[in-house]
Amino acid sequence: MTQPRILEVRTKILKKNDETAREMRRRFEDAGVLVVNMVSSPGTGKTAFLKETLARLVARGIPVAAVVGDLETDNDARRLAESGAPVRQIMTHGLCHLEADMVQAHLTDWDLASLHYLFIENVGNLVCPTSWDLGESVRLALLSVTEGEDKPLKYPGLFNTADIAAITKTDLAEACDFDRDLARANIEAVRPGMRIIETSTKTGAGIDEWLAELAARRR
Amino acid sequence: MHELSIATNIVEIASQHAQEAGGGRVAALTLRIGRLACVHEDALRYSFELVREGTPLAGAELRIVAVPVTVWCPRCNAAFELPGIQRFACPICSTPSADICAGRELDLESIELLEAADPRLEAADS
Numbered sequence: 001m002t003q004p005r006i007l008e009v010r011t012k013i014l015k016k017n018d019e020t021a022r023e024m025r026r027r028f029e030d031a032g033v034l035v036v037n038m039v040s041s042p043g044t045g046k047t048a049f050l051k052e053t054l055a056r057l058v059a060r061g062i063p064v065a066a067v068v069g070d071l072e073t074d075n076d077a078r079r080l081a082e083s084g085a086p087v088r089q090i091m092t093h094g095l096c097h098l099e100a101d102m103v104q105a106h107l108t109d110w111d112l113a114s115l116h117y118l119f120i121e122n123v124g125n126l127v128c129p130t131s132w133d134l135g136e137s138v139r140l141a142l143l144s145v146t147e148g149e150d151k152p153l154k155y156p157g158l159f160n161t162a163d164i165a166a167i168t169k170t171d172l173a174e175a176c177d178f179d180r181d182l183a184r185a186n187i188e189a190v191r192p193g194m195r196i197i198e199t200s201t202k203t204g205a206g207i208d209e210w211l212a213e214l215a216a217r218r219r
Numbered sequence: 220m221h222e223l224s225i226a227t228n229i230v231e232i233a234s235q236h237a238q239e240a241g242g243g244r245v246a247a248l249t250l251r252i253g254r255l256a257c258v259h260e261d262a263l264r265y266s267f268e269l270v271r272e273g274t275p276l277a278g279a280e281l282r283i284v285a286v287p288v289t290v291w292c293p294r295c296n297a298a299f300e301l302p303g304i305q306r307f308a309c310p311i312c313s314t315p316s317a318d319i320c321a322g323r324e325l326d327l328e329s330i331e332l333l334e335a336a337d338p339r340l341e342a343a344d345s
Contacts, residue, residue: 004246004331010237013228013325014298097221128221130257131325157257160319189306192315214328 008204017132020100024107024135031101033111034218035120037136041151042124044144045201046169047076050121052201055085056211063114065104068121076121085108096130100135116218126155144169145178146216149186156190164195165214171200222259225325226266233330237275240332247280247331251325252303254288288322289297 012018028035040046050066057064068076071091077089088106090098103120110116118213120136122129141162143151152159159165165187173180180198187196195213215217229248237245251259260283269283288301292309298320299310308315 004333005240007236007330007332009232009327009329011232011236011327013225013232013327015232016228042227083331095224098226099224127257130255131221131323156256160255160307160317188315189308190304192307192317194317212224 010022014131014133017100019137020104021133024100024104025137027112028118028135031115033112033115034138034214035118035134035136036138036140036214037120037122037129037134038140038142039122039126039129039162040124040142040144041126041147041180044124044142046107046121046124046142046145047079048117048201049142049166049168049199050206052207053078053086053210054080054085054118056207057117058084062116064117064119065110065115066121067103067117069123071095071123079209080121090125096123096125097132098101098122099132099136103134105183116174117214126151126158127186130158130161138163138214140164140166142166142168143183145173145176145183149179149183152183152186152190159187159190159194162191162194165191166206167196169200169202170198170205171202220262220266221257222262223266223270224271226263229267229279229327230270230276230325233276233279234274235325236330237332239313243275244333245262245276245279245330246333247282249282249284250277250323251284251286251329252327252330253286253322255319256325258325260285284328286321286324287318290316291318292316293318315338 036045054064065086066080067088067090069092070076071092071094074089080087090102090106112121120134139162141159184196196208197206233245233248240330264281288304289298290307291298294312294314295309303309
């Protein structure tokens, strides 16, 4: 009886996505646009945070745009468009994360070279987006004070791939007995050295710090 | 459930390799999956069973090698396996480390191919 033939394949399972992401990253770099992939649980306040970011940048005359992923509805794109920035909605129809080709398909006919920043708001999920590179330069993980300080320890895979962590809704910190030192220590434990910014879109706290961090990374 | 996307990619890649190797059926596949890849093994097996139907991988056995996380410690000048994924620090000297050496793998390592003329296939077909 013949033995099965073993083929050493040694291929990355997400090779196709990685190749598309690499192509996009080259395109973004050539265009001089800084791309941010925003990841969090549902309800962290990604859309409010992004809307504030877009509105502030638009007010400063800085050209920005956003694509936003959701399972269904274009509600977020409509909310974000109130900032004055061009926004496109990706509806994933049940898929729990964005993939590079979905973003790529929504960028056609956009003049990337005219933009300083492009924000990609991922589907609200702290697990599934982890391994999908979207060609971004910055992966921002957001965590709200209402979610508890141990969220980074519960979802270390995603936090470990992030470049910056934003703590949102700090105006509610006292009401939630939020222990900011513990939250910061937990983020530091799963991603040593990561920049952490504490923010509130309600009071405006930390938003200038966030915009300064973006500007520094674009240089 | 992102495991369905992962399973679809596995079946595509393995089918292509099987075809390029002259056809035949895939008897088994070996994956290497890092603990940081955020893949749920049961969900992946379930997804794989759905996606493999009607492909050269129908009936193929899925072997999964789990890869622990290893970080580089700049102080000890060596790589160490972490006991868990809640604390990225050297297990010897406790120096924090974001320098991941292993643990993000999402790789198709190898496939076992039964030749088209393999008598076991004919037996399986009858």
